[in-house]
Amino acid sequence: MSHSMYGCLMAVDRTHVLRSAAATLSVKATATMDEVARAAGVGRATLHRLFAGREALIRALEEMAIAELDRALDRVRLDEGPADEALRRLVGQVEPVAPLLSFLVTENQLFEGDAQNEGWARLDARIAALFRRGQEQGVFRIDLTPAWLCEAFYGLVGSGAWAVMDGRVAAKDYQYMITELMLGGARRSVEK
Amino acid sequence: MSHSMYGCLMAVDRTHVLRSAAATLSVKATATMDEVARAAGVGRATLHRLFAGREALIRALEEMAIAELDRALDRVRLDEGPADEALRRLVGQVEPVAPLLSFLVTENQLFEGDAQNEGWARLDARIAALFRRGQEQGVFRIDLTPAWLCEAFYGLVGSGAWAVMDGRVAAKDYQYMITELMLGGARRSVEK
DNA sequence: ATCGAATGAGACATCAATGTCTCATTGAAT
DNA sequence: ATTCAATGAGACATTGATGTCTCATTCGAT
Missing domain, CATH: 1.10.10 (Arc Repressor Mutant, subunit A)
Structure with a gap:
């Protein structure tokens, strides 16, 4: 048997x-x-x-996304090396989860007061901590709050995923486009 | 009578x-x-x-948003002055429409092949033109495509709107946060 | 005060997706 | 070859939103 x-x-x-x-x-x-x-x-x-149902399916997707994102953050070792380089690694590692992440983010802003919030809060905290560390080390500007940088990170990761899906951005440029914009901005550096 | x-x-x-x-x-x-x-x-x-129905309502919302956005772009006079200053003005003028814009963007990525696409395409073109102009004038970097900058713009505008609604960012900082991140990036300028 | 059009409330049918169920079939283990 | 659990297909009831309709009421114009 x-x-x-x-x-x-x-x-x-x-x-x-x-x-x-x-x-x-x-x-x-x-x-x-x-x-x-x-x-x-x-x-x-x-x-x-x-x-059990659509609800349960989405919960499971959340759980998976949170777990994968946590593992990605572990791999990235956010607290090692210069913060800007850590951010580069982060974007690269997050890319595979980006579309799902984008879906869940827009999905969650309906649920509002939902459970499983702990997981998202923890991820937010980990990412925000990276930005805070960068500020303390003098790598990141201090006039942009970690909370906003974290939010912007999600937004750009999502936009990037959609741009790639729509074919407006080549997949190979994903990491570069996001990190360069996020770190250096659109303005040419010379005249800053 | x-x-x-x-x-x-x-x-x-x-x-x-x-x-x-x-x-x-x-x-x-x-x-x-x-x-x-x-x-x-x-x-x-x-x-x-x-x-006539939900469909028609959303179409009307699209029409309104497109019209308001068009007017905002007119007010901003995208083709006047330095491109980075024009972007600043743009973000400021777009703010009132941002939440609706965010809704319609996520709504449209379901419709896929929809009508009224002309309007969005025109807006995209106008905004992308701003970034192209900035590149030609040497104000914006040329390694980030106008299409991506346009996409990123939408993403940040949406993220900003949500951040304000959630109370993670003060409404008065909306324009500053977005334009500063978009133009200068998160990195401190000195060491660039 | 009267008239008339527009509104609001609600009843109603419709439709789409969900969730539950049954049952024949499949395929792996023995 | 036999067995048996799991699967796939489909029927079915249920739910929630939509869209249509009627009718009493309201409010502005006269």
């Missing part, structure tokens, strides 16, 4: 479905449960077996 | 309802037609008399 973790057959990989759902909903935020299921190559019934 | 423009009584001002709807939907993009009506102080029936 074989005993897998739960059942005997684990033909459909919950993680795979999750990732597929992330891709689908990132492109079309209002995609139907049916569309999500088809895109993942499973039936509606199975999708509902894996996730 | 008195003859107003259309009927005799124009008790409810279509424009007023439109503005109210803009405010309501900017805060909660999924607000019901009923919620929109209540918020505007009119009945559902009246709302449906003014706008």
